[in-house]
Amino acid sequence: MSVTAVSLRARWRNPSALPGFGLSFGFTLFYLSAVVLIPITALVLRPWELGFDGLLRVLGDHRVLAALRLSFGAAAIAAVINALFGLIVAWVLVRYRFPGKRLLDALVDLPFALPTAVAGIALSALYAPQGWLGEPLMHLGLKIAYTPLGVVVALTFVGLPFVVRTLEPVLADLGNEEEEAAATLGATRWQTLIRVVLPTLSPALVTGATLAFARGVGEYGSVIFIAGNLPTVSEIAPLLIVIKLEQYDYAGAAAIGLVMLAASFILILTLNLLQAWTAKRQ
């Protein structure tokens, strides 16, 4: 009698001697649904009250398109910058010894810890025409604050730790043996780096850059102060959502939100595939 009960339960989960599954799983599911799943469903359903045509009209709007292009474009450029410099920073942090290394390492996490609004006003002041960097750059004819370049700078700031922190453990794991093997087989240092090291790192590098990109696409606080927010020029998609909400255009805001949510889910899927790729490489 109880044996059938046990085997019925076993279809969904293995029975266990440890207590508390019902309570912990039940609470997890309840809290996840209440805080995340149901509200996200609200976002997924809302834009359709505009009808499919209405949805397309909102998204086809010149201003909306420009904002989406800026958010995705600037995030992509920042991700590439971070991939390049993040690789160098991770390499230096893992491979070299020098005084102050631990401080440098801790600093990498600053964008995670610093509230985005603080980063936003700081970057804005720094790159403003009278700022520490804004002024010299101005003399070089480069204007960063209140232009799309400012968006790229802000997204580079928020994205750096993703690349470095994803690369570091892989780089540390890589050890020296494979490189030594390549050297004994007659490869030059450069050949070794290009043919042995870089391919090993590439899944992690792409993962880190994708994480930085995902963060950049949705970023708000660190961008809006430095961007200048000129419609169709330096106005990012999240800001447009805020503007539409302020005009009580819920469906319009939800439409843009839905596009960004879809992008998030595609990126989550990509990251899961990348993880499988990484696992295969190791």
Add this chain to the structure above:
Amino acid sequence: MSLVVDSVTKSFGAFEALKGVSFTAPQGAFVALLGPSGSGKTTLLRILGGLEFPDDGSVIFADLNWLHVPARSRRAGFVFQNYALFRHMTVAQNIAFGLAVKPRSVRPARSAIAQKVEELLALVQLEGLGKRYPSQLSGGQRQRVALARALAIEPRMLLLDEPFGALDAKVRKELRAWLRALHERMGITTVFVTHDQDEAFAMADLVAIMSAGRIEQYGTADEVRKSPKSPFVAAFLDREAHHAPQPAR
């Protein structure tokens, strides 16, 4: 008060780890489960301890439907393959754990627990090591702490999963004689997993040879060794014997 295991099966997903295991052991017996890696020894032992649940079959012990008794009420002293000592507790705290978690009404006084811990430390020959942490002990010492911890709850049944697996040959032999002597003194029904046949035959009253989720042969140590019932048992004992020449007992 005997142990009766009847047609126990257990699958993990599509994989059948136990395909109908039955055996009977009298109260106070010392049973060895012997078999190659992956044959289901640990799975069977975990079922006896209440840590795993069979898909089918029954286990009767001490006139109880043993499968209906939750692990925490079985009082089955379980010694894990790699000890599972609580790493953040001292040796003494590890041994005292089973007493300290008893409901207040039946919990012994603090001093009584301390005294019991001292007795058990003496029993497993670890006097004076009570204040150490598991990470500060050798493998053989950890092994004995795990045993003392299991004995502290005055177990109705002792379940040992390759308790000497990680130890070197010399220590294994010492502990072998010591454990057998301990069993003789306490008379607790003991099931002991090993894949070392010397160990099985040196210590156990009854030996079960397992292979691929089945018991191939079950009987007294002498019976099994002298007259293997199947080619598998013969080959298994023979092969093992070549690996480790039978030492004089």
Add this chain to the structure above:
Amino acid sequence: MMSLRRPTQDHPLTRLALAAIAIGFISVFLVLPLATVFSQALSAGFGAAMRSFDDPEARAAIRLTLLTAAIAVPLNTIFGIAASWAIAKFDFRGKGLLTTLIDVPFSVSPVVSGLIYVLIFGLQGWLGPMLREWDVKVIFALPGIVLATIFVTFPFVARELIPLMTDQGREEEEAAASLGASGLQTFLRVTLPNIKWGLLYGVLLCNARAMGEFGAVSVVSGHIRGLTNTLPLHVEVLYNDYQYVAAFAVASLLALLAILTLVVKSLLEWRYADEIAAVHRH
């Protein structure tokens, strides 16, 4: 003797160049913005900066920020413990999906995180009319701010504990069960001591984000001065009011919190490396 390099060692000039690039990049992109915050705050002297905190609106913002974190962090901590207990200690179908869903809030734009609650509780939201009838305010009030904060800090504790508890296995808990311990006793005496540093680490990061969140809170707050402005929102209000010294003074407070978080985080990583999760992807 001629100095031969080991084949895995970069040329000294390469080392110098890469280290210089890494340090330069971090200085420009991370250190300079941080320095800007403090320098701007102190630009009119220490006294002027301190006076920004006499303002009742600043006081109210500090109180609201502390209150929000005091509600959101414990709730997410309980959730993190429940989720990691269910996921790490039991086998059931759909575990991978559940783990992915828990991470979703990390991939969603902060603005979208706020938007989803507006779509439910806002004036034109699903429950908007009903809430109005009952005279309950969620959006532009404390509950909305707390909800948005819970959403953005949702995964922090869970994602720290899940890999940690999975790594630690189930044997100690099984041993406790076979020794007669109850579920609560097993958790308090066996599991908790093993995860305490990882738990602290997760709570620390959760708290930093809860106190610093800007985008999500900005959408649901309504910016009612002295009432629904958290510290980061107060920074924004001051900055947009051209009260730069005050804005950067309040920002300095948040920056100090970030630095404190980084220091404790580094200490934990350094001292208890084995007792916090093996994998730190973010």
